[in-house]
Amino acid sequence: MIKRSEWEKRHQHRAKVLWFTGLSGAGKSTLAAAAEKILFDRGVRCVVLDGDQLRSGINRGLGFSDEDRQENLRRASEIAALFLNVGFVVLVAMISPSAEARSQIRQRFAADEYAEVYIQCPVEVCEQRDPKGLYQKARAGLIAQFTGIDSAYEPPVSAELTIDTQSQSEEESIDKLVDYILRHV
Numbered sequence: 001m002i003k004r005s006e007w008e009k010r011h012q013h014r015a016k017v018l019w020f021t022g023l024s025g026a027g028k029s030t031l032a033a034a035a036e037k038i039l040f041d042r043g044v045r046c047v048v049l050d051g052d053q054l055r056s057g058i059n060r061g062l063g064f065s066d067e068d069r070q071e072n073l074r075r076a077s078e079i080a081a082l083f084l085n086v087g088f089v090v091l092v093a094m095i096s097p098s099a100e101a102r103s104q105i106r107q108r109f110a111a112d113e114y115a116e117v118y119i120q121c122p123v124e125v126c127e128q129r130d131p132k133g134l135y136q137k138a139r140a141g142l143i144a145q146f147t148g149i150d151s152a153y154e155p156p157v158s159a160e161l162t163i164d165t166q167s168q169s170e171e172e173s174i175d176k177l178v179d180y181i182l183r184h185v
Helices: 004-011 028-041 051-056 066-084 099-107 123-129 134-139 170-184
Strands: 016-021 046-050 089-093 114-120 161-164
Touching: 016 028, 016 066, 016 099, 016 170, 028 046, 028 051, 028 089, 028 170, 046 051, 046 066, 051 066, 066 089, 066 099, 099 114, 114 170, 161 170
Parallel strands: 016 089, 016 114, 046 089, 114 161
Antiparallel strands: none
């Protein structure tokens, strides 16, 4: 089996998992996709693991109970580890609402191969954006246990990077993110 260090040497960058956490509508997937494009253009091997995409495929059978959410995150972290081990920069965009779950994810990786990225945005702003209409459905009682409405979100206290998408433009947020990634890979 080819070692990660060999992949890193061949592609001239370190592998790393960046775990994006924040409310629905905060901008996790938007920023991850924009960063992926810029990194790709610069020759960095990268992949986005998006929570919605994982739930429509490999995690399709999971609901939103605490146990199912935990399993959803565990599976995502294992997939991220597979990509990490073959030299990728892995951008994981998932709400990841509990501090305990994020702590378990962090423990899955060595300190130098993992960074938590908090995409900070107040629920009121996320609800105004509501690109998928989920907050409206949650307020109407059509979605139970929706994070930020009737299920808690515990903001990180020690994320390696915080991006405030309420006060920063999308371009400023992308620049901050890509700058951080390029300094750490």
